[in-house]
Amino acid sequence: MLAALLLVLCYLVTLRIEASTRTAQRPSEVGRQVHMISSESRSGGWARFVTFPRTASLQIAAAAAGSEEATGGSLLNFFRRMGDSSWSTGLHESRYAYDLIESVHVWALCLFFGLAVMFDLRLLGWTMRSIPVSEVARRLLPWTAVGFVVMVISGALLFSAIPLRSYQNIFFRAKMIMLVLAGLNVWIFHSGVYRRVTTWDLDRITPKAARVAGALSLVLWICIVLSGRMIAYNWFDCDRQPQPAIINFLTSCVPDGSDH
Numbered sequence: 001m002l003a004a005l006l007l008v009l010c011y012l013v014t015l016r017i018e019a020s021t022r023t024a025q026r027p028s029e030v031g032r033q034v035h036m037i038s039s040e041s042r043s044g045g046w047a048r049f050v051t052f053p054r055t056a057s058l059q060i061a062a063a064a065a066g067s068e069e070a071t072g073g074s075l076l077n078f079f080r081r082m083g084d085s086s087w088s089t090g091l092h093e094s095r096y097a098y099d100l101i102e103s104v105h106v107w108a109l110c111l112f113f114g115l116a117v118m119f120d121l122r123l124l125g126w127t128m129r130s131i132p133v134s135e136v137a138r139r140l141l142p143w144t145a146v147g148f149v150v151m152v153i154s155g156a157l158l159f160s161a162i163p164l165r166s167y168q169n170i171f172f173r174a175k176m177i178m179l180v181l182a183g184l185n186v187w188i189f190h191s192g193v194y195r196r197v198t199t200w201d202l203d204r205i206t207p208k209a210a211r212v213a214g215a216l217s218l219v220l221w222i223c224i225v226l227s228g229r230m231i232a233y234n235w236f237d238c239d240r241q242p243q244p245a246i247i248n249f250l251t252s253c254v255p256d257g258s259d260h
Contacts, residue, residue: 171233175224
């Protein structure tokens with residue numbers, strides 16, 4: 001699995017280098033429009049007065065585009081180029097590969113989520129009260145880690161199949177934020193109250209910090225699973241306009257005609 005992940009990362013790095021080379025060699029469309037309008041505005045008189053605001057705005061856009069190309073491009077352009085790659089297209093349009101990876105992702109999620117919920121319930125004191133917390137952790141957490149690793153690898157492959165839509169999906173972004181919060185919750189728990197587990201290992205009611213960690217974990221992972229399921233729906237996709245301005249802002253969507 002580690003080798004497969006490294007292979008995918010190497011491929012994406014290679015794709016990034018090739019895409020940057022193509023971007024550097026391709027003339028800017030905005031720059032061509034500025035040149036055309038600037039030529040038209042040299043006719044003088046009323047035409048020049050009318051075209052000046054548009055020329056100025058396009059010159060600003062051209063400067064921004066040049067700055068973007070100089071820094072290697074934005075994440076949006078990076079994922080757009082990734083989606084245009086043969087790897088991404090082939091995976092997305094494959095008859096079996098995408099469905100197989102998605103099935104593995106769901107199976108891994110079930111393994112991870114089910115075991116994590118059992119451990120969280122023990123922390124809350126709602127089940128397995130007669131079993132020491134350290135024993136529950138010893139039996140469940142290794143398999144939880146296996147499920148998490150497989151889930152991350154398969155999820156990365158699914159993302160690479162439809163990168164731009166996934167990146168701009170509001171449910172995907174919410175899921176990523178909650179994943180970070182869930183990871184932070186795990187780190188705080190294991191570096192804090194769990195280091196003193198020997199003092200409360202056999203308690204039927206665990207310390208408040210442990211119960212809070214268990215409750216947060218339950219809530220976050222339920223929301224993560226729901227958000228992951230909602231990614232499939234296109235209610236807030238960028239190509240379904242008009243959308244509320246806040247949605248376009250949160251998803252980095254630029255509706256057609258918004259620059260006029």
